[in-house]
Structure formats: C-alpha cells, structure tokens
Amino acid sequence: MEASSKFIARTALAGWLGELSARFRVWAPRREGRAVLYRPFDPQAPEDNLPELDKKPTESAKHIIFPRSEPLINFRRKRDPEHPGQFLLDLRVPEAPGPSLIFGLPPCDARGFMVFDPVYNGSGTDGQARDIYYLRRRAAALLIVRSCSRTLSTCFCNWVGGAPDSAEGADILASEAEDGFLLEPVSSEGAAALDSGLLVPADENRLKAAQAARDEAKKTLKPAPDISGAGKALLERFEDAAFWKGEAAHCLSCGICTFLCPTCYCFNVTDETAGANGVRLRSWDACMTPLFTLEASGHNPRQDKAARLKNRIGHKFSYYPELHEARFACVGCGRCIKSCPSGVDIRRIVTDSVGLTQSPKPKAAPRNIPGGKE
Amino acid sequence: MATQEELKKIILDVLPDVDCVIGWGPGPEPLCASPYFMRNPEDVDYLLAGPASVHNPALFLPEYKGRKTGVVVKGCDSRSVVQLISENLIRREDVVIIGFPCAGVVDASKIAAKLGPYGEPGETERAIFDKDALNLSLGGKELSIPLSEILADKCSRCKHPGAVISDYFAGEAADALQVKDDFTDLAGLESLPLEERFRFWEKEMSRCIRCYACRNACPLCVCRDHCVASSREPHWLAQANGVRDNLMFQVIHATHLAGRCTGCGECQRACPVHIPVLLLKRSLGRAVEQLFGHHAGLDPESRPPLLTFQMEETNIKEREW
Numbered sequence: 167m168e169a170s171s172k173f174i175a176r177t178a179l180a181g182w183l184g185e186l187s188a189r190f191r192v193w194a195p196r197r198e199g200r201a202v203l204y205r206p207f208d209p210q211a212p213e214d215n216l217p218e219l220d221k222k223p224t225e226s227a228k229h230i231i232f233p234r235s236e237p238l239i240n241f242r243r244k245r246d247p248e249h250p251g252q253f254l255l256d257l258r259v260p261e262a263p264g265p266s267l268i269f270g271l272p273p274c275d276a277r278g279f280m281v282f283d284p285v286y287n288g289s290g291t292d293g294q295a296r297d298i299y300y301l302r303r304r305a306a307a308l309l310i311v312r313s314c315s316r317t318l319s320t321c322f323c324n325w326v327g328g329a330p331d332s333a334e335g336a337d338i339l340a341s342e343a344e345d346g347f348l349l350e351p352v353s354s355e356g357a358a359a360l361d362s363g364l365l366v367p368a369d370e371n372r373l374k375a376a377q378a379a380r381d382e383a384k385k386t387l388k389p390a391p392d393i394s395g396a397g398k399a400l401l402e403r404f405e406d407a408a409f410w411k412g413e414a415a416h417c418l419s420c421g422i423c424t425f426l427c428p429t430c431y432c433f434n435v436t437d438e439t440a441g442a443n444g445v446r447l448r449s450w451d452a453c454m455t456p457l458f459t460l461e462a463s464g465h466n467p468r469q470d471k472a473a474r475l476k477n478r479i480g481h482k483f484s485y486y487p488e489l490h491e492a493r494f495a496c497v498g499c500g501r502c503i504k505s506c507p508s509g510v511d512i513r514r515i516v517t518d519s520v521g522l523t524q525s526p527k528p529k530a531a532p533r534n535i536p537g538g539k540e
Numbered sequence: 541m542a543t544q545e546e547l548k549k550i551i552l553d554v555l556p557d558v559d560c561v562i563g564w565g566p567g568p569e570p571l572c573a574s575p576y577f578m579r580n581p582e583d584v585d586y587l588l589a590g591p592a593s594v595h596n597p598a599l600f601l602p603e604y605k606g607r608k609t610g611v612v613v614k615g616c617d618s619r620s621v622v623q624l625i626s627e628n629l630i631r632r633e634d635v636v637i638i639g640f641p642c643a644g645v646v647d648a649s650k651i652a653a654k655l656g657p658y659g660e661p662g663e664t665e666r667a668i669f670d671k672d673a674l675n676l677s678l679g680g681k682e683l684s685i686p687l688s689e690i691l692a693d694k695c696s697r698c699k700h701p702g703a704v705i706s707d708y709f710a711g712e713a714a715d716a717l718q719v720k721d722d723f724t725d726l727a728g729l730e731s732l733p734l735e736e737r738f739r740f741w742e743k744e745m746s747r748c749i750r751c752y753a754c755r756n757a758c759p760l761c762v763c764r765d766h767c768v769a770s771s772r773e774p775h776w777l778a779q780a781n782g783v784r785d786n787l788m789f790q791v792i793h794a795t796h797l798a799g800r801c802t803g804c805g806e807c808q809r810a811c812p813v814h815i816p817v818l819l820l821k822r823s824l825g826r827a828v829e830q831l832f833g834h835h836a837g838l839d840p841e842s843r844p845p846l847l848t849f850q851m852e853e854t855n856i857k858e859r860e861w
C-alpha cells in the first residue's frame with residue numbers, strides 16, 4: 167500500500183478538489199458560524215470554501231447518501247379520457263444521482279455507513295428488500311476519510327471497534343503530515359482517484375510524521391471499559407421501568423441525537439401534494455418522538471420518553487448487534503452527547519446498564535461549583 | 541458557596557414531600573451541567589446552582605402535573621413557572637418553588653468565540669467556575685475568562701435575577717433591578733432592507749435539520765406531542781427539508797409564543813446548528829409589549845393578550861383604519 171501513497175500540500179488541496187469536481191459531486195465540511203456542516207464544494211470559488219478539517223463536523227455525513235428528505239416517486243393526477251370521472255396517475259422515478267465524493271469525513275462517519283449497509287442491502291430478507299435509492303448513492307460514493315489529529319472528550323470510537331485513524335469503510339485515508347496530507351489508498355477506486363499531477367509520492371519523512379501524529383491522537387482517548395456484556399444486560403433491563411425512567415428523566419424527546427447520528431437510519435414516507443402534482447417523500451424519522459410508533463388506532467406502544475430512549479439504546483447496543491455480526495450500531499462519534507441540549511450521555515446509559523456506573527450518582531466528585539473544589 | 545449550601549438544606553427539607561426536586565447536576569462534559577432530578581438525600585450533594593446551570597427546569601413541570609414536584613429556579617426560570625401557572629398548564633399547589641439569587645449563566649457561543657477554533661463542548665479537559673471567572677484547561681494550557689465576558693445576553697437585560705415567585709429562597713432576596721431592555725440584539729437585523737432580512741433567514745434556515753429541539757426545549761411549547769408541525773390534517777408543513785418549511789415552523793413557534801414567551805432563550809441554546817431563533821420571538825414579544833403593555837411570566841393571574849378577546853382594544857384603533 168505505502169508504495170502508492172501520495173502527498174498533497176494544503177495549498178494544493180483546493181485545486182485537487184476542483185479537479186475531482188469534474189468527475190464527482192464533491193462534498194466537504196465547511197464552517198458556518200459555530201457549526202461545521204458538509205456542503206457541496208464549489209469549484210468556481212475554491213478558495214472561498216476550503217474544507218474545515220480541524221473541527222469535527224457538527225452533523226454526520228449520512229445526509230449525502232441518505233438525504234434528509236428524498237423524492238421516491240413524483241406523481242401527477244390526470245383525468246382518464248376513456249372514463250370521465252376517473253383519474254389516472256403518471257408516475258416518475260427520479261433519475262439516479264451522479265457519483266459523489268466526500269472529502270474529509272472523520273473515521274467514525276465512514277464506519278457509520280457500514281451500519282447502514284446490511285439494513286439497506288436486504289439483510290435478513292435473502293436480499294429481497296434492497297433499497298435502490300440508498301444503494302445507488304452508496305455505490306457511487308467515494309469516501310476520503312481524514313484521520314483525527316485531535317480527539318474530543320465526547321469521542322469514544324475505541325469502545326465500539328473504531329479508532330481515530332480507522333480506515334474501515336474508507337476509499338482513501340488522509341492523515342495530517344506537516345504542511346499537508348498523506349493520502350493512502352484503501353480501495354482500488356481510491357487508488358484511481360489519487361492519479362493526479364497535483365499529488366506527489368509520499369516521502370519517508372512524511373510517512374513517519376503522519377504515523378506519529380496518529381499515534382499521538384490515539385493516546386488522547388481514554389481507555390475503553392468492557393461493554394461486551396451490554397447486549398445481554400440491556401435485554402435483562404427491558405422490563406426495568408425505574409431504570410429507564412431515571413435515565414430518561416432529562417431527555418427532551420427532540421430529534422438531535424438521531425438526526426446528527428451517523429448510524430440512525432429510520433425513515434418515514436409521506437405524500438406531499440399540490441393540486442394535481444405530488445411527490446412521495448422519504449424523510450428521516452426519529453425514534454425519540456412519540457409519533458414514531460403512534461398507531462392509527464391511537465394506541466402507542468412506546469408511550470413515554472423512557473420507553474423511547476430504551477429503544478434507542480437497546481437498538482444500538484443489543485438488537486442490532488444481535489442481527490448483524492455483533493457490530494454495535496453506534497460508532498462512538500459522540501455527537502449525541504456533544505449536541506444534546508440536556509446533557510444525556512449515551513456512554514453513561516450503557517455503563518449504567520452493565521453495572522459499571524450508577525446514575526444519577528456522578529462518576530467524579532462534583533465540579534463546576536462556583537468557588538468550589540473540582 | 542453559601543447559597544449553594546443553603547439551597548441543599550432547603551432541598552433536603554422539601555424532598556420528603558415531593559416526587560423529586562428538579563435542579564442541575566454535573567453533565568457529561570466539563571463545560572456543561574445537566575438538568576438533575578433529586579429523589580434521594582444523597583443526590584442533593586451533587587447539586588450545581590451556578591453559571592453552568594443554563595437549563596430551564598420549568599420545562600419538565602407539565603410532565604409532573606398532578607404530582608407534587610420541587611423545582612429550583614433562576615429568575616428567568618421562575619418566570620416560566622409563573623407563565624405555566626397562569627395558563628393552567630401546571631397547578632400552583634403541585635409545585636414547590638425554590639429560588640436563589642442568580643448571578644447569571646454562561647453562553648456557550650460566547651465561550652466558543654473566546655476560545656477560537658477549539659472552544660466547543662468536548663474540547664476542554666477541565667473547567668472550574670469561581671466567583672468571577674471560568675478557569676479551564678484546553679490543549680494543555682490553562683486559561684481564565686472573566687465571567688462578565690461570557691454571560692448570556694438575557695442576563696445583561698435581566699430585571700429579576702431572584703425568583704419572581706418562590707416558596708423558599710436561599711440567601712437574600714433583592715428588589716427588581718432597574719435594567720432597560722432596548723432590544724439591541726434586533727437592531728442590526730432590523731436596519732437591513734426587507735429583502736436582505738429575508739436572505740438572512742434563508743441562509744440561517746438552510747442549516748435547520750428539523751430536529752424540533754427548539755420546540756422541545758421551550759417550557760411553553762406545551763403541545764409538543766400534538767404539534768401542528770406533525771399534523772397531516774390540516775397539513776401545515778411538508779416533511780420536505782427546505783428553507784420554506786423550516787422557516788414556516790419558526791414562524792408558527794414564534795406566533796404561538798407571542799405574549800407567552802418569557803425570553804428564557806432555551807430554544808436558541810438548544811439548536812444544534814446555532815440558528816438565532818430567539819430573534820423572532822423577541823421581535824414578536826416586543827410587539828405584544830408595545831400593543832398590550834403585557835409582560836409574560838410576571839403575574840400568575842394575568843392572561844396572555846392573544847389568548848383573550850376584547851370588543852375594543854385600547855391600543856388597536858380598528859375604527860380609525
């Protein structure tokens with residue numbers, strides 16, 4: 167692998183992304199105020215939208231392959247000339263989108279797609295229930311992952327099989343090396359994308375610098391506790407209403423955790439009509455809202471937020487791994503912790519469930535006390 | 541701090557008579573506390589009432605309607621409690637209100653701005669508040685930021701840092717402050733031509749992910765589970781995630797809160813992509829103040845003007861139109 171690794175100077179980055187824009191729709195993280203979001207890279211004004219690579223994006227990259235709301239079918243109602251009084255429907259499936267390239271996503275975001283893949287590729291249905299909308303976007307996407315040179319206190323990829331320099335799911339792994347990035351091909355599509363006059367072969371010093379930076383970053387993660395028993399522990403806690411009430415007490419039932427999460431894949435389907443025209447939309451849904459399970463009869467099997475939080479955690483750490491080769495449906499990106507307006511901490515719920523901690527008792531001594539001790 | 545200790549004593553006294561006392565405790569990360577539900581005496585040890593106690597605990601009270609519940613309130617939170625009582629969304633006799641002299645809470649956006657690129661939650665290793673400053677470690681460096689520079693805007697215009705209603709009060713209650721709210725936060729936007737203002741909102745709302753955290757964090761957005769945003773019949777909002785529907789929701793939220801919003805700012809604080817949605821509420825809130833002379837959350841006996849009807853309004857001269 168290393169033989170074909172390349173190097174790109176920071177100053178040449180915009181040019182390279184511009185070059186790639188001829189073949190792909192290029193997406194990269196961009197800063198907008200305090201938020202960092204994945205936005206299309208504009209090759210016309212490359213210097214104005216340089217990727218933000220030092221900060222972890224606020225949102226995950228999933229909307230590029232699994233849009234927030236996406237037309238499944240467009241329809242138009244018209245009168246049936248043979249049977250006046252009756253209507254016919256014109257149906258049109260939107261054209262397949264062109265290939266996309268995501269530059270600069272953190273390793274956890276790339277691993278997030280690995281959680282989507284079996285679900286949308288017909289797993290458990292002998293390949294019958296395959297989702298063409300997801301699969302065609304996914305197959306045409308190239309992922310250039312950048313390894314993390316800094317980790318956040320909310321990061322815990324090492325609990326769930328990841329690492330700040332994981333190349334799992336990546337086509338190319340980019341690592342900071344002095345004045346630019348080392349680019350290592352991971353897939354053959356990735357290797358092909360490295361064929362550019364703007365890149366130079368990586369020299370020994372830069373390889374070493376990149377490796378050293380990656381090792382440093384890894385050391386900043388706290389050691390992972392043993393949560394291998396979480397799947398079983400969560401099942402055993404299924405009927406423990408008091409446990410879930412306690413964990414969910416401060417939850418707001420909003421959609422932040424599910425919508426920012428790189429692995430939450432649930433959706434809703436609705437028809438939006440205007441006059442004779444309409445579109446059948448597939449939009450993100452969130453299991454933290456009451457509507458998610460509300461039945462037409464008015465009955466709701468998940469009445470309160472405790473039942474809903476139980477589903478979110480149980481799905482990620484118990485039911486999904488049970489079905490999909492013991493892979494957790496959480497990549498430890500920490501976004502649901504960092505952006506929760508109410509301080510819900512998924513790590514805490516998991517360690518509580520296996521008995522390593524006991525909420526509400528804080529792990530550490532009280533802190534933040536004005537004039538107080540740590 | 542003395543107030544903190546006194547608060548704990550009060551909570552311990554109240555605890556046997558209530559389902560729980562809602563306050564603040566340590567959060568997942570050094571810079572954030574978390575709403576905290578105290579049920580047992582030993583829980584009270586971890587109470588945090590100070591500059592990191594940003595959350596509005598009044599939010600949770602309607603969930604506990606019919607059960608006696610204690611709530612620790614900053615001045616602004618107490619106004620939400622009053623508003624909830626005045627609209628009969630909670631019952632006065634169900635809540636035990638515990639106030640304390642609030643010295644203001646921090647605004648994470650201001651901390652982020654001070655710390656430059658690395659000031660987001662999750663990036664500080666250690667944070668301790670003392671009386672006048674936030675001391676933190678970041679990337680191996682020790683920093684100290686004066687609290688006065690990172691307090692939330694609402695605190696600088698706060699007239700009632702002590703609770704406007706309480707059953708217990710830790711420390712000395714003080715008279716209302718003589719502060720004037722001159723809506724300077726709206727001035728910049730309002731000086732722009734209408735077109736540009738619209739473009740501002742288009743740009744801001746293009747980030748919205750329709751997570752409805754702004755709605756769910758609002759203590760007065762009480763139809764939460766039966767919101768017009770998710771109603772299919774009538775169909776006010778499309779599921780489509782576009783500026784039009786995103787903004788439409790904000791307009792609905794702001795109009796439904798006109799004259800009820802106390803300006804606690806939780807909607808804006810909750811937004812994961814930092815959209816300044818409070819501006820809309822402040823603008824409508826000011827309109828209601830000017831038209832009806834009404835200030836939300838000060839008098840449990842009052843009614844929000846838009847929830848009542850008068851044949852002849854004092855300040856709206858319909859006959860003269």
Ligand code: SF4
Nearest residue numbers: 427496497499500502
């Ligand atoms: S559950 Fe939270 S930490 Fe895990 S992948 Fe989703 S957002 Fe990231």
Ligand code: SF4
Nearest residue numbers: 615616642644695698
């Ligand atoms: S608005 Fe007033 S009561 Fe609320 S946090 Fe600020 S100073 Fe305290």
Ligand code: SF4
Nearest residue numbers: 748749751752754811
């Ligand atoms: S909290 Fe922010 S992103 Fe979420 S719906 Fe409200 S405005 Fe949109």
Ligand code: SF4
Nearest residue numbers: 758801803804805807
């Ligand atoms: S609209 Fe915003 S500022 Fe007003 S009461 Fe609700 S959360 Fe507080």
